Amino acid sequence: MTRQVKSPNGAVRRFGCRQRCYTNENLTISGIILFARRVGMFKVRREKVVAMLELDPYKPLPNPGETALIEIRPSVAVIGGGLSGMIAARLLAERGYPVTVFDKGRQPGGRGSIRVEDPYTFDHGCQYFTARDRRFQRYVEAWIEQGIVSLWNARRASCLRGAVNLVHDDVTRYVGVPGMNAMVRHLASGMDVRSGLEITDSRRVPGGWQLTGTKPIPELFDLLISSAPAPQTANVLRTTRLAEEAAKVNMLPCWTAMAVFDYDLELPFDAAHISASPLVWAANNGSKPGRSRHECWVMQASPSWSIEHIDDAPDAVAEALLAAFFEAAGAAPVTPRFTRSHRWRYASPEEPLRAECLWDAEEWVGACGDWCHSARMEGAFISGLTLVERVLNDRPRAPEFCR
Numbered sequence: 001m002t003r004q005v006k007s008p009n010g011a012v013r014r015f016g017c018r019q020r021c022y023t024n025e026n027l028t029i030s031g032i033i034l035f036a037r038r039v040g041m042f043k044v045r046r047e048k049v050v051a052m053l054e055l056d057p058y059k060p061l062p063n064p065g066e067t068a069l070i071e072i073r074p075s076v077a078v079i080g081g082g083l084s085g086m087i088a089a090r091l092l093a094e095r096g097y098p099v100t101v102f103d104k105g106r107q108p109g110g111r112g113s114i115r116v117e118d119p120y121t122f123d124h125g126c127q128y129f130t131a132r133d134r135r136f137q138r139y140v141e142a143w144i145e146q147g148i149v150s151l152w153n154a155r156r157a158s159c160l161r162g163a164v165n166l167v168h169d170d171v172t173r174y175v176g177v178p179g180m181n182a183m184v185r186h187l188a189s190g191m192d193v194r195s196g197l198e199i200t201d202s203r204r205v206p207g208g209w210q211l212t213g214t215k216p217i218p219e220l221f222d223l224l225i226s227s228a229p230a231p232q233t234a235n236v237l238r239t240t241r242l243a244e245e246a247a248k249v250n251m252l253p254c255w256t257a258m259a260v261f262d263y264d265l266e267l268p269f270d271a272a273h274i275s276a277s278p279l280v281w282a283a284n285n286g287s288k289p290g291r292s293r294h295e296c297w298v299m300q301a302s303p304s305w306s307i308e309h310i311d312d313a314p315d316a317v318a319e320a321l322l323a324a325f326f327e328a329a330g331a332a333p334v335t336p337r338f339t340r341s342h343r344w345r346y347a348s349p350e351e352p353l354r355a356e357c358l359w360d361a362e363e364w365v366g367a368c369g370d371w372c373h374s375a376r377m378e379g380a381f382i383s384g385l386t387l388v389e390r391v392l393n394d395r396p397r398a399p400e401f402c403r
């Protein structure tokens with residue numbers, strides 16, 4: 001079906017598909033290709049052959065105007081500036097796509113953010129990460145070389161009601177330097193990132209995706225990606241077919257307490273897995289490379305305790321988790337210099353989709369995040385990367401996307 005619209009200069013344009021291949025002809029080659037795609041002629045090939053992206057962790061962003069002369073690329077909006085959204089945004093921007101990232105936080109970083117309580121900092125979300133996938137390893141190696149990631153050789157223990165056992169394994173654990181947000185900050189440099197802006201709605205209108213947020217967003221976007229946690233993606237993409245899939249994923253909360261001590265607690269471990277307690281994990285942030293050597297402890301509650309206490313006052317939570325920490329570590333309680341607590345409402349997916357990412361090639365809308373792949377940093381990275389592979393495989397570019 002061909003529709004007619006008046007362009008701003010008054011000229012009548014016809015377009016025969018939602019991808020807006022503007023043309024003065026009723027039927028063009030691009031129209032034929034799109035029709036063929038609709039009826040599924042290319043479906044098998046598109047589903048089976050997803051080109052692997054050539055990855056170069058050192059690839060710079062193109063100079064402004066560099067790609068505009070070659071072809072017009074579709075504009076992209078990415079909701080969420082955690083690791084999944086930011087790697088997707090970066091990979092597209094490196095290939096000349098004009099990308100804008102929207103994040104409701106004060107800074108991008110998501111669950112890999114840090115909490116600053118001057119002069120102290122805490123990795124109050126993600127504690128460390130591992131890298132088993134070769135593609136992620138390539139980035140991690142580059143980040144180590146660039147000084148923004150380092151190994152964390154923590155003294156580790158398991159704690160059960162005061163019984164402390166030191167544990168050893170061969171797992172290589174990495175942390176961002178000087179905080180867990182270092183990788184996202186690095187990926188975000190030079191990019192158009194609008195922080196402190198929550199997206200509340202998205203709609204496909206003639207001309208592209210229209211976003212509504214807590215601040216005005218005047219422009220339309222050709223392609224929309226949400227990397228927000230599953231329930232938030234289900235909400236912002238509620239007019240799309242992806243919302244139903246995202247809504248299937250339940251995300252569990254995590255209450256986190258932070259405490260600074262004036263004294264060395266003289267514990268035999270830097271990090272501990274904790275059982276039979278409100279807590280599941282505690283770590284001394286000061287034991288990580290690139291941080292100040294203060295005893296800055298982060299204590300994370302189990303999903304069940306967090307659900308049970310979801311609406312408790314932050315001070316009461318900090319007090320309860322601190323008591324649980326000393327009990328688990330078998331140490332005499334010490335009054336901290338100060339405590340804080342943070343409620344992660346959507347800390348981890350209970351059961352990720354194991355779908356890598358979601359992508360609707362007809363509507364040009366996708367979703368990525370740890371909830372698509374697996375509940376960790378590496379899963380978020382792979383999800384964002386895979387989504388970009390899907391997008392590029394469908395090659396959304398001129399003439400289909402003459403803007």
Ligand SMILES: Cc1cc2nc3c(=O)[nH]c(=O)nc-3n(C[C@H](O)[C@H](O)[C@H](O)COP(=O)(O)OP(=O)(O)OC[C@H]3O[C@@H](n4cnc5c(N)ncnc54)[C@H](O)[C@@H]3O)c2cc1C
Nearest residue numbers: 080082083084104110111126127199228369370376377380
């Ligand atoms: C307490 C805790 C401990 C963890 N420990 C580890 C660990 O030790 N190792 C590990 O590998 N992983 C760990 N994880 C998991 C890891 O942090 C996540 O898997 C990863 O950070 C997810 O990245 P993401 O990009 O998928 O999502 P996120 O990092 O959550 O990014 C989503 C972004 O979307 C933004 N957003 C949401 N809604 C909107 C909206 N409507 N408009 C605009 N922006 C929006 C958010 O502000 C956020 O920045 C931990 C997580 C938590 C919470």
